[in-house]
Structures are given as C-alpha cells and as structure tokens.
Amino acid sequence: MKRKKLLISSTLAGALAFSVFLPATYAHDALDVLGGAKGEVEVMTMEELKAMQLKHSINGSKNVKFLKQAAAVQINPLNGKQNNMADVYAHKGFAYTGTHTANGANGGVRVFDLKDPSNPKEVAVFANEIPYSWQEKVIVKTVNTPSFKGDLAAVSVQQTSRNNANRPDSVGGVLLYDVTDPYNPKKLGFYGLDRKITGTHELYLTTQGNRALVLTSSPYADYYTHGAVQDFQILDVSDPTSPKKIFGWNPRDLEQIPEDFNGYHWYAQDGKTRPVFNHSVITDNNAQYAYVSMWDLGTVIFDIRDPENPVYLGNTTFRANQKGSAHSAALAKGGNILIETREVSNPVGSGYESAYGYTRIFDIKDKTNPVLLSEFTTDLTFDIPPTSAGRSTFAKTVHDPKVQGNTLYLSYYSGGVLALDITDPSNPVEIGRYTPENADVWGVFVDRNYILASDMGQGLKVLLKNNSGGKSEALQR
Incomplete structure (x- = not known):
C-alpha cells in the first residue's frame, strides 16, 4: 500500500508506561497497566433488582422534558450464569444487547421485543457459540444484496484469554446472523482473526447500494502481529456466508510513522510516547466516509466511496x-459535525490536565482539517479522588455518543445518560440527565420514542421521551 502523508501535530505528546501484559480486566487500553477496569459494579439478577427497588433520578427540559423510565430489566441467566450487559442497538422495534465478561463471558447477543416498552421481553440469544469469548457490539441493518435480502446482524467477538494454548477453539472476529425473524436468529458466516489477536472490539455494518460492508476495529492487531494484520479492516459481507476482507490499514502506513513503529507506541516530536490503536469505527449514512477512533492519534477520517481503496483525509489532534x-464518534448536521468522546479513566498524569474523559465537537465540513468548536465537561470530569484513594475508575468518564436531530445522547457510566442540545455545536447545553442508583451505563441508543441504556450491572433501561406509550414503570423510584 502506498504510504500517505499525514502531518501529526507536535502536541501529540504524553507519557505511557509500556507493558506487553494483557490483563484480564479489559481496561480502556488493555496495554496500559495504569488504566482502570470495567465491570466493577456488581451484576444483579432480576430478582435482586426488584428486591432492592433501585431508585433513579431524571431531569429534563426541551425535547426531553417528559423523559421517564418505562422499564428496567436484566438479561436472563444462561446455563446457570448471570452475564452482564455491554452495548445496545435497536432495529424495527427490537433491542439487541451485547454482553461483557462477567461469570465467564459467552453471554451472546440478547434480543428484546419492545412492542410494549414498559415490558421488554427477552426472546432470543445468539452468537455465543465460540468458547471463551464475549460479544460486546452488535449492529443490525436491513440489507438487500444479490446473495441476501433481510435483516443482518454483525457481532463483534473477542477472546477472554488471547492466544491461550489451552483454549484452541477460542478465536476472535465477526459473526454474521440473519435476524429477519428476531425470534429465530440464524447463523450465516464468521470472519475469524489470527488467535494472536484478542478479536474485534467494535464494528459497524453499512451498505453501499446493493453491497454490504462491515468495518472492524481490532485493537493491537498491528502490535501483536508486527504489522501483518491491520487494526482497521473493511469486509465485504454482501454474501454473509462468505465474508471477505477487501481493505486493511495500520498507522504504520503513514509517512510520519517510522519503520521501527511497533504498532502501538507513537513517538511524538518531543520524545514522549502515546498509545495508538483502533478502538471504534463508524460511517456516515451513505457510507461515503469512515471515522476511525485511533486513541491518541485522534479520529482518523477516510473517504471510503471506493471501499477497496480508501483515501486518508485527516484526523483530530489534542x-x-x-x-x-x-474512543468513539458520532455525526450530526448532515455529517458536517463530528462528536468525539474520550474515555479517560486515569485522570492524573505529569504534564496533563487533571480530568476524566469528556466530549469534543468538531466542524468537519473540510474533512482534511477538523476544526474544534467546543468541549463539553460535567461535574464528574474534575471530581478526582485523592491519590491515596486507590485505583482509577471508569465511573466518571464519558463513554459513547449517539445523535438524534439536534440532541446528543452520551452514556456516562456512573453518570447514567446525558442529553445535550447541540443546535449550536459551539455551545452544547445539557438538557437532561438520567441516573440510576449505582449506575454503570455502557451504551445508549435512540429509536422511535424511546431511549435505550445498557447498564453493565443492571441490564436494559427503557426511557420514554414523552407521556405517550409505556404503561408503567417496572422499577419505581
């Protein structure tokens, strides 16, 4: 591949302790031994949730003035184990939730019928057939290709123990399922990765005409394979029974990256080091551009109109x-505004501001030159405990963004779900906040009249944006 020139700002400077150890806690950066661990909140059964009568608080104005919790349900135990929830997606009146690593993982994807938003019913489990793996992310789209017509689900798969000789059947990658009948998902295909790689952490399913594509984020693929496998790949899944890789990219493809780049450490011009790996990827609605969250390399923007030959355009800087x-990205204003969330769990460090992760908003009308418009912080951002308090935590950092119209929704772990008015992207204003007691909210998704939140310890929360629908609250305040 021809190396493309990228001008990296000299402000990309920072210190990071190097470690080749991959802890089993799956921190935001698994190679950062200083990072905190996810999933620290206790995973509760539905019976425990009902018995505790967990409270929640909701504040709202403007279009979330009447926001209310319609339901709170835990995923069902599977094979005698209570797994915990990861991300959430909605399609045609059904919620699809991934699962994390609690109690041995292999919780699969759970499907909830949302016909009655106040009483979601878990109706199916799928994508849990690969041993010693977890299924964090699921995207569902209606697809019409020469080989498949219906609703397609793409699921990320990660090993709980990378390259473990005692687990030869464990592998990471992408599972593809037919969910045209959500009650009866049917496996179509699997794209597997080298077992030296943990797997695909996040992904995005999109279409270009009668072609279906999956864009994948496989952190440290470059590092673990010495460049042989790419962190960012594009798969053609037009025939979901036979997914094919059509493109791969690593930062080492850029001119400014030295030949001795190890796939993870970016050496800034002042001699300090920053971590670089692909955490997440999205596209615009027409699949013309891809936005790749490359951690300390920023959000990298590609023109993917020719998906076999994407063109690097630009990136955000710090x-x-x-x-x-x-960590993640979302788009607003017809794709001219980029929202970038930064998952910083360790808020202190010599030479850095003391802050947990917060949100940045960019003007990207010129995608070769993202312009920072604003940064949104909360009361959690600077609420930093004394060093003596112990290990860092994800509780106060922002996680994922979703946009509907001029409203930005943020999942915020202990902060729950925040709603921002971004009518003026240079001046985002908080207009709503939903915070369950002991919150550990991983994902948020907006569909129809409801907002879905996935809590790692407490399961699926269904919020209604006004007084229509929703017969009762499953868990009262």
Missing part, C-alpha cells in the same frame, strides 16, 4: 496537556 483516548 492539546499538549490533554490525554487523547479517542
């Missing part, structure tokens, strides 16, 4: 005193 951690 201030010298700002930790990077570009």
